[in-house]
Amino acid sequence: MHEDLNQKISQFIDNELEQQEALNLLKSIRSTPTLNRQYNHHRTISQAIKTDTVVFVKADFATSLSKKLQHEPVYFLPQRHTIKNNFKHIAIAASILTVAIITGYNFNVFQQQSYVTSNLQMTKNTQKDQPNEVAKALEGPINQKINDYLQAHNIMSPNNESLYQPYARVSSYNQK
Amino acid sequence: MSNQTKFSEQLDEDLVMRVQQGDKSAFDLLVIKYQHKIVQLVNRYIKDPSEAQDVAQESFIKAYRALPDFRGEAAFYTWLYRIAINTAKNHLASRRRRYFNYHVDIQDAEDIEYAPQLQGMETPERQLLNQEIVDTIHSTIEKLPEEMRTAIMLREFEDMSYEEIAEVMDCPVGTVRSRIFRARDAINNKLTPLLDNGDFDA
Numbered sequence: 228m229h230e231d232l233n234q235k236i237s238q239f240i241d242n243e244l245e246q247q248e249a250l251n252l253l254k255s256i257r258s259t260p261t262l263n264r265q266y267n268h269h270r271t272i273s274q275a276i277k278t279d280t281v282v283f284v285k286a287d288f289a290t291s292l293s294k295k296l297q298h299e300p301v302y303f304l305p306q307r308h309t310i311k312n313n314f315k316h317i318a319i320a321a322s323i324l325t326v327a328i329i330t331g332y333n334f335n336v337f338q339q340q341s342y343v344t345s346n347l348q349m350t351k352n353t354q355k356d357q358p359n360e361v362a363k364a365l366e367g368p369i370n371q372k373i374n375d376y377l378q379a380h381n382i383m384s385p386n387n388e389s390l391y392q393p394y395a396r397v398s399s400y401n402q403k
Numbered sequence: 404m405s406n407q408t409k410f411s412e413q414l415d416e417d418l419v420m421r422v423q424q425g426d427k428s429a430f431d432l433l434v435i436k437y438q439h440k441i442v443q444l445v446n447r448y449i450k451d452p453s454e455a456q457d458v459a460q461e462s463f464i465k466a467y468r469a470l471p472d473f474r475g476e477a478a479f480y481t482w483l484y485r486i487a488i489n490t491a492k493n494h495l496a497s498r499r500r501r502y503f504n505y506h507v508d509i510q511d512a513e514d515i516e517y518a519p520q521l522q523g524m525e526t527p528e529r530q531l532l533n534q535e536i537v538d539t540i541h542s543t544i545e546k547l548p549e550e551m552r553t554a555i556m557l558r559e560f561e562d563m564s565y566e567e568i569a570e571v572m573d574c575p576v577g578t579v580r581s582r583i584f585r586a587r588d589a590i591n592n593k594l595t596p597l598l599d600n601g602d603f604d605a
Binding site: 233234237238241242243244245246249250253254256257263265266267268269270271272273274275276277278279280281282283284285288289291292293295296299301302303304 | 406407408410411413414417418422423424425427428430431432434435436438439442443446452455456459460463464467468470471532533536537540544555558559560564565580581583584587588590591594595598
C-alpha cells in the first residue's frame with residue numbers, strides 16, 4: 228500500500244497521474260506526514276537533478292499557510308463550469324439548427340429543380356400536342372427570365388402566333 | 404496538448420473551481436502541488452532559502468485573494484508564477500529601499516550596489532550540504548542499472564513522457580513507470596540522511 232502510494236508520488240511528479248488519482252493522492256499527502264515527507268524528498272531530488280540546486284521546502288509549509296488563510300474569506304462564486312457547459316450546449320444546438328436549415332433549404336431547391344425538370348421533360352414529350360402546358364411549366368419563378376426572353380421574342384414575331392409556343396419557333400428561326 | 408499537461412491542468416481547473424465555490428481546503432492541495440516550484444522560483448530572485456519560503460507563502464496568499472478574479476483564460480500555474488515573480492520583485496525592491504533608508508552614507512555606495520547579492524548568499528554550511536546532495540544524486544544515478552538510469556535520465560533531463568520513453572526503450576509504459584520509481588527510490592534511500600539534515604525538513 229505504502230509502496231503503491233510512493234509510486235503514485237513518482238507518477239504525480241511527472242504529471243502522469245490521472246485527475247481523480249492525483250486528487251486522492253494530494254489528500255493523502257495532506258493528511259499523512261510520512262507521505263508528505265516522501266513527497267518533499269522526491270520533489271527536492273527531481274529539482275536537484277534538473278537544476279543542480281537544492282531548495283528545501285519546510286515540511287509544514289502547506290499547513291502553516293493554511294492557518295494564515297483561515298482569516299481569509301470563503302468564496303461562493305457562480306458556477307463557472309456550468310456556464311461553460313451551457314455555452315457548449317448552446318453552440319451544439321446552434322450548429323444542429325444551422326445544419327438543419329441548410330439541409331432543408333437544399334432539399335427545397337432540389338425539389339423545385341426536379342419539379343421544373345420533370346415538368347420540362349413532360350413538356351418536351353407533349354410539346355406538340357399541348358403547347359399551353361409548356362407555358363405553365365415556364366411560369367415558375369426560377370424560369371422568369373427565360374419566360375421574359377421567350378415572350379420578348381413572341382412580341383417581335385411577325386406572325387402573330389399564339390403565346391408560349393416560341394421555344395420551337397426561336398430554335399427553328401436560328402436554324403434558318 | 405500532451406496527456407501530462409492535460410492531466411495537470413484538469414486537476415488545477417477542478418481545484419480552482421472548488422475554491423471559488425467555497426471549498427477552501429482545495430487551495431491546500433494547490434499549495435501542496437506547487438509549493439516546491441514556487442519556492443524554487445522565488446529563490447532565484449531572493450537567493451535566500453529562508454526568505455524565499457516567506458515570499459512564496461506571501462505569493463500563495465495573494466493568489467488566494469485574487470482567485471475570484473481568475474477566469475481561467477491562462478493556465479493556473481502560469482497565473483500563479485506571474486504572481487510569485489511580481490511578489491519576489493516587489494520584495495527585492497522593498498529590501499533595497501530598506502537598505503537605502505538605513506545606510507545613506509555616500510561612502511557606502513559600493514556596498515549598496517552589491518547588497519542584494521551579499522544578503523542573498525547562503526551560509527557555507529548550507530552550500531556544502533547542497534553540493535553534497537547534488538554529488539550524491541549524480542553518483543547514485545551513475546551506479547544505477549542501465550535501464551533505470553536511462554529511464555530516469557530521459558525523464559528528468561529530456562523531459563520525455565512515459566509513453567515517449569517506452570517507445571525509445573522499446574518496453575511497456577508500466578515498465579517505464581516502475582523503472583523511474585525504483586531509480587527515484589534508490590536515490591532517495593541514499594539521500595534520506597542528508598535530506599533529513601536539511602534545516603527545513605521535519
